[in-house]
Amino acid sequence: EVQLVESGGGLVQPGGSLRLSCAASGFTFSSYGMNWVRQPPGKGLEWVSHISISGNTYYADSVKGRFTISRDNSKTTLHLQMNSLRDEDTAVYYCAKDGSGSFYKWWGQGTLVTVSS
Amino acid sequence: DIQMTQSPSTLPASEGDRVTITCRASQSIDNWLAWYQQKPGEAPKLLIYKASSLESGVPSRFSGIRSGTEFTLTISSLQPEDLATYYCQQYESFPITYGQGTRLEI
Numbered sequence: 001e002v003q004l005v006e007s008g009g010g011l012v013q014p015g016g017s018l019r020l021s022c023a024a025s026g027f028t029f030s031s032y033g034m035n036w037v038r039q040p041p042g043k044g045l046e047w048v049s050h051i052s053i054s055g056n057t058y059y060a061d062s063v064k065g066r067f068t069i070s071r072d073n074s075k076t077t078l079h080l081q082m083n084s085l086r087d088e089d090t091a092v093y094y095c096a097k098d099g100s101g102s103f104y105k106w107w108g109q110g111t112l113v114t115v116s117s
Numbered sequence: 118d119i120q121m122t123q124s125p126s127t128l129p130a131s132e133g134d135r136v137t138i139t140c141r142a143s144q145s146i147d148n149w150l151a152w153y154q155q156k157p158g159e160a161p162k163l164l165i166y167k168a169s170s171l172e173s174g175v176p177s178r179f180s181g182i183r184s185g186t187e188f189t190l191t192i193s194s195l196q197p198e199d200l201a202t203y204y205c206q207q208y209e210s211f212p213i214t215y216g217q218g219t220r221l222e223i
Contacts, residue, residue, distance in 0.1 A: 019177075035213075044204065044215060044216075044217055044218045045153075045155075045161065045206075045215045045218075046215070047206075047212060047213035047214065047215065048214065050213070058211040058212065059212075060212050061118075061212070086120060090221045094160055094161075099163075099166060101149065101166070101167070101208050101218055102208035102211075102213055103151035103163060103208050104151075104162045104163060106162070107160035107161060107173060108160065109160060110160060
């Protein structure tokens with residue numbers, strides 16, 4: 001059974017940093033693209049970032065230059081380093097596994113990031 | 118970026134109704150469209166991928182169809198457990214983009 005478990009969320013001040021992790025199990029991690037998707041409280045879904053099996057990375061314009069996605073295939077873990085955080089980054093952050101394309105059958109439970117002074 | 122325009126934003130419906138939700142892409146995305154259902158406090162659940170392919174385990178009352186750049190999710194006979202918010206997502210190219218969501222009110 002595929003499992004994705006996020007961690008690392010919490011309260012951070014504007015301008016601060018946070019590193020999210022997603023521990024993956026139940027599948028061959030190195031063979032799939034992985035993603036971060038976020039959802040501000042009471043709002044819709046927003047794709048954040050993707051990392052391919054070869055390590056190519058893609059970002060939403062809203063986070064480009066501030067967030068960095070990475071993967072550790074030896075530890076089957078996905079990371080999101082978030083710097084220069086803003087109020088509008090407040091959201092539940094989900095990690096999600098690619099299917100046979102960039103659609104997502106498997107999601108984590110989400111981790112809440114709150115940016116506030 | 119490809120914009121996804123989803124309608125309606127809210128949809129009052131009753132048990133047994135046939136429900137239709139529409140998403141229009143700002144440019145061609147071929148069949149690279151997925152539909153998700155999200156209930157409060159839960160992660161989204163994949164319903165449909167490649168515009169019309171039903172995900173395993175999803176009830177057959179859910180279906181998807183494409184006409185050009187317009188995509189439709191249909192629930193043939195609404196059940197109480199279908200109370201949720203529904204999102205379309207294009208995955209033709211990065212950045213991946215979502216529709217604004219449709220909240221079903223039963």
